[in-house]
Amino acid sequence: MEKYDVVIVGGGSAGLAALKQLSSLGKQAVLLEAGEKVGTKNISGGILYSKKPKKARVYNVEDIYENFLSDAPFERKITKYILHATSKDKVFSIDLTAAHNYEANFGCSVLLGRLNRWFLQQADEAAQKTGGGVVPGVHVRSIRWEDGRTVVETDELEDIETKAVIAADGVNSEIAFLTGARKKFSPGQLYQGVKVIVKLPEDIMNQRFSIGQEEGAAYLFAGDVTLNHIGGGFLYTNRDTLSLGAVYHLDSLLENPSEPYDLVNALLRNPMISELVRDEVPVRGEVDKNLPKEEQMRIRFAVTKMIKTWTELRGSSLSRTQREKMIRDGKFGSAEEMDEQMASLRAQMAEKYGIKFETDYVEAEYGAKLVPDGKRCRMEMPYIKNVLFVGDAAGRGIFVGPRIEGLNVGIDDAARAASAVARALDRNDFSDDHMGRYYTQSLEESPYTHDMKAIDKDYLKIFLDAAKGVPKDIISSKYGMVVKMMSSNTLRSFAVGFANILGYDKLLPIIETADTYVKVPTEMAERLGKPVTASYTPTIPSIAERIAKLKYNDDPRSHIKVLKPKSEFMEKMITLCPTRCYFMEKDGVMIQHEGCIECGTCSEETDWRHPAGEKGISYQYG
Amino acid sequence: MVTTKIDKIAVLYLDMMAGFNVAVIVKLEPDFSEGNVSYNPDGTLNRAETKNILGPHSAIAVNAAFYAKVRHGAKISIGTMGPPTAESMLQQAQILSDADELFLYSDRIFAGADTLATAEVLKCGILKMGSKMDIVFSGHRASDGETGQTGPQTAWKLGMTFLGNVIEYEINEQERTVRAKRLVRLQGIYDVIEEIEAPLPVFIAIDPSYKARFSTVSQRLAYEKYQREAAARAQNFKQYLKIFNASQIEADPKMIGIAGSPTIVYKVERIPKGKATRQADVIDGQDAEQVAKAVSRIRQALSTMVIK
Ligand SMILES: Cc1cc2nc3c(=O)[nH]c(=O)nc-3n(C[C@H](O)[C@H](O)[C@H](O)COP(=O)(O)OP(=O)(O)OC[C@H]3O[C@@H](n4cnc5c(N)ncnc54)[C@H](O)[C@@H]3O)c2cc1C
Numbered sequence: 001m002e003k004y005d006v007v008i009v010g011g012g013s014a015g016l017a018a019l020k021q022l023s024s025l026g027k028q029a030v031l032l033e034a035g036e037k038v039g040t041k042n043i044s045g046g047i048l049y050s051k052k053p054k055k056a057r058v059y060n061v062e063d064i065y066e067n068f069l070s071d072a073p074f075e076r077k078i079t080k081y082i083l084h085a086t087s088k089d090k091v092f093s094i095d096l097t098a099a100h101n102y103e104a105n106f107g108c109s110v111l112l113g114r115l116n117r118w119f120l121q122q123a124d125e126a127a128q129k130t131g132g133g134v135v136p137g138v139h140v141r142s143i144r145w146e147d148g149r150t151v152v153e154t155d156e157l158e159d160i161e162t163k164a165v166i167a168a169d170g171v172n173s174e175i176a177f178l179t180g181a182r183k184k185f186s187p188g189q190l191y192q193g194v195k196v197i198v199k200l201p202e203d204i205m206n207q208r209f210s211i212g213q214e215e216g217a218a219y220l221f222a223g224d225v226t227l228n229h230i231g232g233g234f235l236y237t238n239r240d241t242l243s244l245g246a247v248y249h250l251d252s253l254l255e256n257p258s259e260p261y262d263l264v265n266a267l268l269r270n271p272m273i274s275e276l277v278r279d280e281v282p283v284r285g286e287v288d289k290n291l292p293k294e295e296q297m298r299i300r301f302a303v304t305k306m307i308k309t310w311t312e313l314r315g316s317s318l319s320r321t322q323r324e325k326m327i328r329d330g331k332f333g334s335a336e337e338m339d340e341q342m343a344s345l346r347a348q349m350a351e352k353y354g355i356k357f358e359t360d361y362v363e364a365e366y367g368a369k370l371v372p373d374g375k376r377c378r379m380e381m382p383y384i385k386n387v388l389f390v391g392d393a394a395g396r397g398i399f400v401g402p403r404i405e406g407l408n409v410g411i412d413d414a415a416r417a418a419s420a421v422a423r424a425l426d427r428n429d430f431s432d433d434h435m436g437r438y439y440t441q442s443l444e445e446s447p448y449t450h451d452m453k454a455i456d457k458d459y460l461k462i463f464l465d466a467a468k469g470v471p472k473d474i475i476s477s478k479y480g481m482v483v484k485m486m487s488s489n490t491l492r493s494f495a496v497g498f499a500n501i502l503g504y505d506k507l508l509p510i511i512e513t514a515d516t517y518v519k520v521p522t523e524m525a526e527r528l529g530k531p532v533t534a535s536y537t538p539t540i541p542s543i544a545e546r547i548a549k550l551k552y553n554d555d556p557r558s559h560i561k562v563l564k565p566k567s568e569f570m571e572k573m574i575t576l577c578p579t580r581c582y583f584m585e586k587d588g589v590m591i592q593h594e595g596c597i598e599c600g601t602c603s604e605e606t607d608w609r610h611p612a613g614e615k616g617i618s619y620q621y622g
Numbered sequence: 623m624v625t626t627k628i629d630k631i632a633v634l635y636l637d638m639m640a641g642f643n644v645a646v647i648v649k650l651e652p653d654f655s656e657g658n659v660s661y662n663p664d665g666t667l668n669r670a671e672t673k674n675i676l677g678p679h680s681a682i683a684v685n686a687a688f689y690a691k692v693r694h695g696a697k698i699s700i701g702t703m704g705p706p707t708a709e710s711m712l713q714q715a716q717i718l719s720d721a722d723e724l725f726l727y728s729d730r731i732f733a734g735a736d737t738l739a740t741a742e743v744l745k746c747g748i749l750k751m752g753s754k755m756d757i758v759f760s761g762h763r764a765s766d767g768e769t770g771q772t773g774p775q776t777a778w779k780l781g782m783t784f785l786g787n788v789i790e791y792e793i794n795e796q797e798r799t800v801r802a803k804r805l806v807r808l809q810g811i812y813d814v815i816e817e818i819e820a821p822l823p824v825f826i827a828i829d830p831s832y833k834a835r836f837s838t839v840s841q842r843l844a845y846e847k848y849q850r851e852a853a854a855r856a857q858n859f860k861q862y863l864k865i866f867n868a869s870q871i872e873a874d875p876k877m878i879g880i881a882g883s884p885t886i887v888y889k890v891e892r893i894p895k896g897k898a899t900r901q902a903d904v905i906d907g908q909d910a911e912q913v914a915k916a917v918s919r920i921r922q923a924l925s926t927m928v929i930k
């Protein structure tokens with residue numbers, strides 16, 4: 001049996017940070033990732049923060065990767081953070097940039113496909129120096145302890161003996177469940193996140209969001225776009241794409257099931273958002289059915305090729321950096337020359353092939369994933385024997401108001417786990433007392449853990465101050481606490497103190513309600529909002545079309561087994577599965593696993609595993 | 623005379639010390655994916671406008687060679703006969719296999735070659751690669767109108783043992799043998815797996831279903847290491863590339879090109895559609911009635927079938 005000092009399960013942002021940190025400490029570790037490549041299974045919103053808490057230090061992304069700011073392919077630094085309350089065509093906006101900047105060095109939008117691949121390069125390079133590295137396409141099946149040895153079993157490779165394991169296998173961690181380290185998370189502890197990637201050329205984005213080349217915007221949405229669920233929408237600017245998504249409390253979705261894609265569609269149909277995603281889209285003309293088959297095929301292929309060329313050329317010509325690069329590389333003499341070529345190509349497309357140019361939006365990828373609410377589900381003992389849990393696998397994430405932070409928390413956890421493991425390796429002691437408890441203690445000291453236990457009163461104050469522009473009498477008193485907090489000076493300071501005393505367990509039922517996310521914003525928009533009109537109606541792809549665009553590597557065996565085909569929960573999955581994998585048969589609910597995107601929504605009442613190595617969904621953007 | 627003989631022995635000896643050598647012969651093929659392929663108005667392929675890539679079967683052969691690199695640190699040499707534009711295809715092959723050397727055999731005189739004349743060029747080319755090959759790999763066949771003859775003919779010309787339809791192989795360096803699983807047809811039964819052992823050197827035509835399997839972490843780490851090396855090498859692939867014409871590979875002009883081709887393609891015809899022997903009812907539409915009709919016909923058909 002081969003031996004490696006440390007095995008890391010899962011190559012998301014948390015697992016990769018653990019590998020990088022352990023390797024930097026001179027320790028040997030191998031990371032096993034189920035996806036065919038690192039970065040194909042991870043999905044986020046997402047804004048990656050670097051923080052400078054007053055209380056104590058955290059390990060930031062640039063502490064782990066020193067060259068992060070100069071070299072990493074993050075999308076844009078977010079410089080504008082705005083909450084939009086919606087009601088039909090009305091929008092009322094509150095600038096929350098101060099809340100975004102709170103205790104932050106920076107927050108940047110990221111696409112995990114691209115970013116995790118970069119993390120991989122850095123971590124892998126460091127790991128090779130100690131005889132470790134990354135092995136993608138390997139699914140860890142279980143961990144067994146025998147004769148004082150720890151053995152990692154996988155679906156693809158021979159068993160591996162190791163001294164310590166870092167489990168970074170995400171919110172649907174099988175390791176946590178199989179080793180008995182924790183129970184599966186319950187719907188009350190989870191949010192369901194659904195997201196689409198929308199393409200938009202860089203220059204158009206800059207202009208539309210009034211941001212510079214080096215700036216970015218994050219928009220949050222509450223009100224009628226939530227379709228009465230607890231949670232909200234987000235729209236983040238990436239370099240030349242937008243991340244548009246919805247994150248809702250799973251309990252709230254179970255109570256009043258809505259199709260996940262409808263929740264995204266509700267956002268897309270909001271006139272303000274329709275306008276933000278708007279673009280020019282080439283549409284194929286009908287091919288004359290009377291032409292010979294060969295000719296029809298020739299035209300079809302030529303059209304595909306032209307649209308591809310035009311789209312690429314347009315993307316480059318509407319991006320300052322790419323434009324300059326193409327001119328530097330001698331592909332074009334000047335920007336005007338590019339424009340001319342585009343215009344002539346466009347004319348040719350229209351005249352020769354009847355391609356029309358319409359106003360619409362371009363969706364590139366659909367995805368979904370559960371998000372653990374650290375307030376409710378962080379593991380208090382994030383270890384079992386010599387296995388340490390980090391990031392989503394440990395249920396650690398900050399979920400306060402519009403704040404969703406899992407990426408930075410997972411990175412901080414990973415650095416702490418790496419230190420604990422390195423220390424254990426130095427003393428050759430992997431016992432609970434020595435390693436597990438040390439790690440737990442270290443996590444307790446993390447300011448992030450504090451944020452998962454109690455609301456930060458300074459943060460709350462900024463938040464409430466931002467809303468002080470809302471006139472006192474604007475919203476009827478029937479909405480209780482939240483509104484009062486926002487609309488009165490005295491109450492604001494009272495609320496801050498109050499929040500501090502109460503702690504989350506008492507505060508949550510007051511704050512995390514439909515009032516906060518739905519009714520108050522809706523009423524604010526109705527009474528104070530400005531009307532926005534959309535200049536077109538977006539053509540929203542059906543769920544079948546969305547699934548058809550995704551890349552899967554089919555596994556004939558199902559990784560999910562339905563255990564209770566007649567339960568109420570399973571019946572709701574017919575609605576709540578984001579890719580409609582469930583349907584009703586006469587014997588109860590059945591699964592068709594082929595379209596599964598491994599979000600975990602159905603995990604509670606199923607025998608749920610990740611697919612074997614390389615199998616299942618492979619995201620391009622993430 | 624004497625000196626050259628000693629030289630040859632010395633070279634042989636050095637080769638043995640240098641470890642394991644494998645060659646792969648690959649083929650440039652049109653990219654048939656939508657958006658890349660172009661057709662002429664008469665429906666024939668527009669070769670000038672269609673992008674050319676490493677053929678899918680060739681890619682599998684290259685993958686098979688890469689297995690020898692990961693497991694045995696083999697030196698890989700890749701050769702192809704083609705126009706000067708085939709360079710970028712060799713680069714693709716290098717990305718897949720971390721090839722140590724790339725050879726392009728390019729000469730106007732090669733034009734019009736059938737499979738036999740092609741095999742002659744490849745034979746001469748392989749002999750010019752400078753190492754004594756332990757294994758030579760070829761794809762199963764090409765996808766743009768070829769017959770799967772080039773591989774076996776090259777093997778025959780090289781005087782190597784030919785193993786076709788190989789789906790898996792293992793090398794035993796000490797014993798200098800190869801163990802291979804072949805997908806064969808036995809007494810009319812398809813897909814029988816035959817396991818054989820052969821002394822090196824051998825010529826392997828790889829089956830399309832071949833997939834390299836690495837079963838330990840260290841093998842997988844070696845795989846990743848060579849992949850990275852391959853990506854780096856392929857950026858400067860020209861450093862690894864040698865271009866040879868007919869005289870440089872010492873090919874006999876009578877054996878190559880049109881002169882060396884006993885066959886010429888006279889005309890390619892579509893396979894005529896067979897006359898349908900069954901009667902078909904067209905059921906068109908999505909309404910309940912049409913669907914019900916389809917279901918009942920399927921039921922009817924199933925009821926007459928004996929499923930064992
Ligand atoms: C819609 C949405 C919006 C979000 N927005 C934000 C945001 O704005 N800011 C923020 O900080 N966070 C955000 N988050 C949360 C953040 O994305 C996650 O916390 C983070 O990605 C989790 O990283 P991880 O490494 O812990 O887990 P993951 O990224 O889930 O990685 C786990 C990895 O383990 C692999 N794996 C699992 N099981 C096995 C096994 N048995 N064997 C081998 N490999 C295995 C998986 O393939 C996967 O690659 C958001 C999440 C969602 C869904």
Ligand code: SF4
Pocket residue numbers: 560576577578579580581595596597598599600601602603
């Ligand atoms: S089957 Fe389950 S895990 Fe898969 S996409 Fe549907 S709800 Fe998510």
